[in-house]
Amino acid sequence: MQPYSDRVMDHFRNPRNVGEIENPSGTGRAGNPVCGDIMELYVKVEDGIITDAKFKTFGCGAAIATSSMVTEMVKGKTIDEALKISNRAVAEALDGLPPIKMHCSVLAEEALKSAVEDYLGKSEGNRALKKRGGVNGDKEN
């Protein structure tokens, strides 16, 4: 089969940002057991900037490398910038993927989007609660 690029192998051998974030601002998940790849991605957001990202992945070499790369790419980005990271950008940053492995970059994009959306959902929920006097307002009432 077509071999992986040196950069893919580098991220596979030494994956960056493996693990979980305690109390993450957002958590995302993509993939399913049938296709053999499951990614979990955690982000920490401070003042609208993604300050940290970590992942856990069950999957092939490409799945691990794309997870590692997408967590590197997203750090320091705003929410809007993060949502614009495409699977192609992830694949390109890895000097390309074998055609049959492009779906791994799609999973990386999906996992990131799902983490960011989870964060957005939570923060909207928090704002709504605050408006109604919920969250920190309870004791004062």
Place this chain on the structure above:
Amino acid sequence: MRRVYLDHAATTPADIKVVEAMLPYFTDHFGNPMSIHSFGQEGKAAIEEARKKAAGLIGAEPEEIIFTSGGTESDNLALKGVSFAGKDTKNHIITSVIEHHAVLEPCRYLERHGFQVSYLRVDGDGLVDPDDVTKAITDKTALISIMHANNEIGTIEPIAGIGKIARERGIYFHTDAVQTAGHLPIDVNKLNVDLLSASAHKLYGPKGVGILYVRKGTRILPLMHGGDQERGRRASTHNVPGIVGLGKAADLASEKMGEEMEKLTSLRDKLIEGILDRIGHSRLNGHPTERLPNNVNISIEYIEGESMVLNLDMEGIACSTGSACTSSNLQPSHVLAATGLSPETAHSSLRFTLGRDTKEEDIEYVLEVLPRVVKNLRMMSPLYKEV
């Protein structure tokens, strides 16, 4: 770094004696066996000698051997050649869901050309039930094709019993013996087979050459037209060096088989026990005893096969996986799925296939490296924490 090759089911290195036997047939004895002159006759003598050796390996007569380009061609020739030859009266084929794609794809091709195919299921160990064969037979059944041993999980099928059923009903019986020829004793008469496929490069011979055994009297049409080679059953100039190599490999295999089976079985069991002992949440795939002497197929839960293969490769160990994240549909191995494994467990499979040069130290090296690789990958796995 230590290099340990444990992927002999994919291919084996050619024995140096095989290569030495082949070399003169590239240069000194380059003649075309179909030529009447002395150059041609040297080639002719060489392939006939190889034919005897190949026949000897499986208890056949030399004239029952057709040289082909390998296992895939032999399977295609058996399936299509027999089906098309009998198509005026019969149009039904019986096979199993765990066959190699070189059998399954010709079956699907034949389905598109008016044939009907019954695909038999297997049990959790990968065994075909001969009773299922009996039940699937109709008065239109022309051919039964069940592999001798499975290339992924190593399960050895009850071929003699299935052959008996076929024989009693006058149905042709083909077996894909690519994983067993030269590795297990084979006698086509005791196994009751009419057609048998084998490949040289799986038994320390060269790539690009194989045989199809066709019992005398079997009706079969050729796939290749354009010459009288192989009694008109396979046109194409003979691959003389390859055929000579196959003959030599067959000879060496007969010589070494008994000793090799014993040695490999013991190393195989050491590797299986070692892995199951050292790695939690691991399981053996395939039959525990009705199993190729060189096959170890295990699933290591919560981590994916290709990531293990790549990590082991970085440590010098070559093996393979049934996690076909490489196939276009991303489905894991059809064989593992057929034995009832969940997709996750099938994606977590590793296959080690031992060979003639495998040493005890190689097994110990795997048992030292693998637990470390598993630990690292499990730390990375989102499934493992859910245990």
